[in-house]
Amino acid sequence: MTLPILNLMPGDLPFRADPSDSYTLPARFYHDPAIWGHEKQAIFYRSWNYAGHVSQVAEPGAFLTVRIHEQNVFVARTRAGDLKAFYNVCPHRGHELVSGTGRKNVITCPYHAWAFDFDGTLKSARNTETVKGFDKSQFSLKEVRVEVFCGLVLVNLYADAIPFAEQMGDLESEIRHYVPSVDDLQFAQRDSYEVEANWKVLVDNFLECYHCHPAHKDFVDLVDxxxxxxxxxxxxxxxxxxxxxxxxxxxxxxxxxxxDFGYAGWYVWPNFTIWAYPGEANLSVLQMNPTAPEHCVEFQDWFVKDGKVTDQLRDAINYQIDVLQPEDIGLCESVQKGLKSSGYNQGRFVVDAGKTELSEHAVHHFQNLVAEALGANLDPETGT
Known part of the structure; x- marks a missing residue:
């Protein structure tokens, strides 16, 4: 059933399919707890989520973890060399099995020491030998969809999801055009940022450079x-x-x-972005992870040749950490405060005919994906 707040409400202006004739999503989409809760099932539990890099799970027994709202998943390399993903929970009493990243000989639950192989099968369960009708095969770990794309490990909780590469069309060819040696890159480091803003505010901000000249003086000195x-x-x-x-x-x-270009970036539904800076081969992922209606944790993972950061790339990473991210976080946190103001509900997309660097058509594209996923009814003329 659609939440009433997802429909057009008194005071709302229409969110239309044409970005040049549309107002933005109403402010409540960025702070209402009910909408945030609905997003879990409608968006995150049915989409491909970034988990890490294939170089982090290259050897048998290597694992990494990713949390998608309340759902915790781990990805591991099996003894046969396959990549598997499972819900990170012991089927005995529900304790989480592993945390962070690492490598093990066997997955052993810290609570009661039930042990699992990397294919998800239960290998041993203490003191169950005489339990009537106990069948190990009933307690294998529950599997999750996993794929590798340009070195990125992606998981999907929805069993019938369309394969990621198929969903994304030309994305792989675009990335390989700008970073031909993408297959040679390895994980180097993760930087984390706490942001007092809704995750969609951060995505909106990434998707337009209308703000770049006034807010990112160094970036516009780097990029043509x-x-x-x-x-x-x-x-x-x-x-x-x-x-x-x-x-x-x-x-x-x-x-x-x-x-050898100024900058290349990609937004990928629903909540991560891919970056490539000029100079030596590099790629990074900046992921916006919602933890509350008005709070988000950003992870930026960096991938470089052999996993070793050179002086040149260190300068680029430091620029991101010390300059660009603080600038954007400050902007987004101020926007989040403004979205709660009684003086604001919606803005108007600034879209020019040439779709120049000042155009906000990509912000509309993202907000339209959100509206469609949530089943929002915000246009009185079309009922969509």
Whole structure:
């Protein structure tokens, strides 16, 4: 059943399919606990979620964990070399099995020491030898869909989900165009950020560079904004700049290398973004993980050649940590406060005919995906 607050309400202006003729989603979509709760099932439990990098689970027994709201999942490399994912819960009494990343000989529950192989089968359960009718095969771990895409490990709680690569169309070819050596990259580090904002505020912010000139002085000194364009596809969008503005700029200095362009970024439904900076081969994922209606934890994972960060790439990473992320977090936290103001409900998308670097059409594309997933009815003319 659709929540009433997902429908057009008194005071709302229409959210339309045409971004040039549409108002933004009403403010309640960014702070109402009921909408946030509905998103769990309607969006996150039915979508592909970023979990980590294949280099983190390269050897048998290696594992990593990912939390999707209340659902905790671990991904592990089996003894046969396959990649498997399971709900991270012991079928005995519900204790979580592993945490973080690492490597084990066997998955042993910390609570009662039930032990599982990396294919999910129960290997041993203490003091069950004389339990009437006890059948180990009834207590295998429950499997979760897992795929690898350009080195990224993705999981999906929905058993009938369309394969990620099929959903994403040309995304792989785009990434390989900008980062041809993507298969040679390995995990280097994870940076974490606590943000007092709804996860969608952070995605909205990523999807437009209308704010770049006033808010990101160093970024526009790095990137040739005249060549910066955003193109939307079904479940992702790309925003790329053809050339760097200069090799020595206010953001970071670099020498031409495997990644010779100003900037390439991709938003991937529902909540992660992929980045490539100019210079030596690199890729990173910035993921927006909602923990409350108005709180989010961002993880940025960096992947570089051999997993070793050079001085040049360290400068780029430090720019992200010390400059760009604080700038964006400050913007998003201020927007979140404004979304609770009695003086605001909706804005208007700024979309120009040329879809230049100032256009907000990709923000509309994302908000439309949200509205569709939630079953929102916000246009009185179409009933959608």
């Amino acid at each position: 904004m005249d060549s910066y364009r955003t193109v939307t596809s079904k479940y992702y969008s790309s925003q790329c700049a053809g050339n760097p503005k200069s090799l020595s700029n206010r953001a970071f200095s670099f020498q031409p290398g495997d990644v």
